[in-house]
Amino acid sequence: MSLLFSRSFGILLFAQVSCAIAEDEPLTARMFAGGDGVLDIREAALYIAYRDEVPLSKLLKPGQLALNSKDVAAALGDQIDDLRSATAHGQPWTWQELDSAYPPKKTKSQKLAETPKWRQMEGLTSAIKIGEDGANGSLGPIRLRKTADDLTKKDLKDAKGATVGFTYNRLQSGNGAWNSEGILDYPIALIRQLGPGSSLEFQAGPAVEWNLAETQEAGKNDVQELGFGLPMIFYWTPGREKMTGTYKENIAAGGDRIYSALWIGQVKPYFQTDFSFNHEIYGIEASLEYVGGLFGSRVFVGGFQNIGESGLQYQLRLIPKIDCSETAEAGEHTSRVEGDDWVRVGALASFDLRLGGASFNPWDLGVSYQFLETVSGDGDYSDLFKAHITWWLSEHAGISLNYSRGETPVADKEIDLLALNLELKF
Amino acid sequence: MPKITKVEALQRTKVMMKREWALKKEPASNADLRKAPPTGLGKNNGQVRALEVPVEAVDFADVDADVAGSNLNAADTVAELRDVIWFAIPKANRSQ
Numbered sequence: 001m002s003l004l005f006s007r008s009f010g011i012l013l014f015a016q017v018s019c020a021i022a023e024d025e026p027l028t029a030r031m032f033a034g035g036d037g038v039l040d041i042r043e044a045a046l047y048i049a050y051r052d053e054v055p056l057s058k059l060l061k062p063g064q065l066a067l068n069s070k071d072v073a074a075a076l077g078d079q080i081d082d083l084r085s086a087t088a089h090g091q092p093w094t095w096q097e098l099d100s101a102y103p104p105k106k107t108k109s110q111k112l113a114e115t116p117k118w119r120q121m122e123g124l125t126s127a128i129k130i131g132e133d134g135a136n137g138s139l140g141p142i143r144l145r146k147t148a149d150d151l152t153k154k155d156l157k158d159a160k161g162a163t164v165g166f167t168y169n170r171l172q173s174g175n176g177a178w179n180s181e182g183i184l185d186y187p188i189a190l191i192r193q194l195g196p197g198s199s200l201e202f203q204a205g206p207a208v209e210w211n212l213a214e215t216q217e218a219g220k221n222d223v224q225e226l227g228f229g230l231p232m233i234f235y236w237t238p239g240r241e242k243m244t245g246t247y248k249e250n251i252a253a254g255g256d257r258i259y260s261a262l263w264i265g266q267v268k269p270y271f272q273t274d275f276s277f278n279h280e281i282y283g284i285e286a287s288l289e290y291v292g293g294l295f296g297s298r299v300f301v302g303g304f305q306n307i308g309e310s311g312l313q314y315q316l317r318l319i320p321k322i323d324c325s326e327t328a329e330a331g332e333h334t335s336r337v338e339g340d341d342w343v344r345v346g347a348l349a350s351f352d353l354r355l356g357g358a359s360f361n362p363w364d365l366g367v368s369y370q371f372l373e374t375v376s377g378d379g380d381y382s383d384l385f386k387a388h389i390t391w392w393l394s395e396h397a398g399i400s401l402n403y404s405r406g407e408t409p410v411a412d413k414e415i416d417l418l419a420l421n422l423e424l425k426f
Numbered sequence: 427m428p429k430i431t432k433v434e435a436l437q438r439t440k441v442m443m444k445r446e447w448a449l450k451k452e453p454a455s456n457a458d459l460r461k462a463p464p465t466g467l468g469k470n471n472g473q474v475r476a477l478e479v480p481v482e483a484v485d486f487a488d489v490d491a492d493v494a495g496s497n498l499n500a501a502d503t504v505a506e507l508r509d510v511i512w513f514a515i516p517k518a519n520r521s522q
Contacts, residue, residue: 077433078455078505085440085452101454111502135494154471154499155460191496199478199495237478237495243487246428250484251441259484260446260476291472292479298448303473306463309450313468357462 027051029095038092042069044083045076047098125426130190137190137201144426145183148209148231149319149348152264152289156395157357158304158315160364160388161425163402169216177216179419183209185231198239204232207268211408212275213417223413224333226277229270236263258293258300265289272410274333281334281410283325287348289317304354312355315366319348323372325410334411342377344409346370364398365389372409382407384415390423398423428488429521432512435486439508442485443467446477455505471499474507481511489519 032047033039039047049059049072058075059067073080084090086101093101112120122128123140130137145151146160153159162182169176185207192200207230213223238261243250265288272281291302304313326341327334352366371383384406392398400423405416430438440452447469458466459474478495486493493514501507512520 077431078436078508081433081436081440082454082456086454088451134500135497137496152472157460157462158470189496191494198482201496235472235475235495237476240479240483242483245488247430247438247485247488250487254445254484256445258446258448259480260473261479262472262476264472292476293446300448303470304468305448306468309464311463313463354462354468357468358465362462 029093029098033095036092038094039098040091041073041080044091044093044098045069045073045080048076048079135191137188139188140186142184142186142426144424145185146181146423146425148183148207148229148266148268148285149287151183151185151187151207151231152233152266156425157362159425160390161396161398161423163400163419163421163423165419165421167216172216174216177214179213179417179421181211182424183207187233194239199235199237201235202232203235204230207231213404213415213419221414222333223408223411223415223417224274224276225272225408225411225413226275227270227272227410229268231266231268234263234265236265237261238263256298257296258298259296261290261292262302263288263290264302270410274331274411276331278329279327279331279334279336279411280329281325281327281336283323283410285321285323285409287319287321289319304352311358312353315350315352315354317348317350317352317368321346321348321370321372323409334413335407336379336412340378342374342379344372344374344379344382346372361394362392363390364392370406370409379412382409382412384409396424396426427518429519430489430515431521432508434521435512435515436505436508438485439504439511442477442480443504446480447473453504455503455508457504458502459504459507460502474498474501477507481514486511486515489515491515 029039029047032043034043046069059072083093083098083101087093087097119125125141127138127140143151144162146162150159164180167177185205187203187205189201189203194200209227209229211223211225215221243253245253267284267286269284273279289302293299294301301316301318304315306313323344327336327338330336330338348368348370350366350368352364354362354364356362365388367387369383369385373381384404387403388400390398390400400421402421403418407414436455443449444452447467453467459469460466462468475495475498477498478493481491481493491511491514493511497510498507501510
């Protein structure tokens with residue numbers, strides 16, 4: 001095989017490569033490296049075009065009968081820039097550099113083919129987009145998560161799943177003990193663009209949540225909570241004053257400051273009872289979370305950040321909260337009495353670590369602490385500590401060890417539970 | 427009037443991500459935004475959406491990018507994110 005790279009050469013030379021490759025011979029950049037063993041921009045572009053089966057219509061104008069390697073390099077500008085980014089130098093590149101720095105990527109149709117059919121049901125398991133590419137909002141899909149705080153995490157992998165577990169102590173009377181915690185909702189989102197760097201998305205939808213921690217024989221210590229709510233979530237990017245210099249001036253002025261900023265607010269009117277509909281508590285809860293660099297610093301909150309290149313990630317979340325509620329009916333699964341009401345303020349702080357996900361199934365472990373202090377009405381102070389470690393068997397299911405200690409925030413029921421659970425989410 | 431090419435838009439996108447997410451180096455254009463590292467960048471929709479601020483006010487301010495924050499979430503890879511930004515730049519500021 002002889003490849004002579006000139007500024008313009010015929011399709012026949014390009015086709016020669018395909019004839020020269022035996023069916024079982026792996027395609028590598030070496031075949032396009034020419035006599036010097038390295039690839040310049042034009043050679044690299046031709047290799048990528050050949051390997052990724054870039055259509056001729058992207059490389060030739062109608063009526064043009066010969067490939068112009070300069071045009072090929074221009075058409076593959078993104079990929080050439082990736083080589084520069086990955087290798088931290090411009091042309092030429094060794095064929096080994098090219099093969100490791102720019103591996104082939106999957107097409108959209110390949111990605112879609114890998115998505116199971118049950119994940120492609122519009123409106124149920126995938127969103128119906130409103131406007132072009134969902135620019136104005138979306139309907140659905142149904143979501144299963146652990147708590148309302150996990151509804152603000154749109155990405156499945158970042159949310160905690162609903163848990164379910166069962167124990168049966170045969171030395172005791174009773175029918176065994178179930179424990180489960182979760183929330184199921186159907187979000188409807190509407191989006192509006194605002195000023196520079198600013199937009200607002202409003203999301204609402206009915207939700208049902210539950211928290212069950214049975215104790216088999218000693219039923220009076222059971223936690224039984226069944227809630228119906230309408231979580232309304234606001235995603236607001238606040239924007240900032242637009243920089244007025246040239247690109248280079250703006251980047252120099254910005255330094256290494258983080259400008260990303262997103263506020264996520266949640267307001268949730270709710271009604272809570274138990275599984276026998278005995279107690280009745282009405283209320284409204286509101287929370288606010290910031291995603292971005294804390295005060296523009298390098299401390300990122302609200303999302304996972306890499307710890308070096310170890311594959312280990314951490315996440316810090318800080319969520320101030322306010323809860324107002326009234327007890328219309330008392331019951332055995334709440335410590336509250338009929339007619340009481342309160343306004344409580346507090347916060348949830350959580351720290352999570354994640355390992356894996358690329359080469360092995362991910363492990364998530366984390367702790368959270370929530371406190372609420374009464375500022376008006378009955379009751380005083382409640383807090384809830386949670387810890388978990390989860391091994392995800394798939395995107396939707398995992399095995400988790402959960403520990404909860406404190407008081408549940410609405411029914412104010414004491415809980416001290418260590419449970420091995422199946423964890424599910426979608 | 428400043429103009430940028432599509433490749434320059436990709437370069438700016440990479441520079442922005444490296445700074446905003448404290449990455450060790452610029453990501454590849456086909457790097458997945460959400461998959462776990464080292465395969466992907468391991469970010470979530472909130473973090474991607476929060477880029478609306480630097481896109482419009484810093485990194486693409488000179489070319490008047492006006493991107494819909496929710497559209498940023500439609501991108502799966504760095505190149506797709508660049509595409510969303512590219513189409514949010516007025517045609518007069520795009521150099522084909």
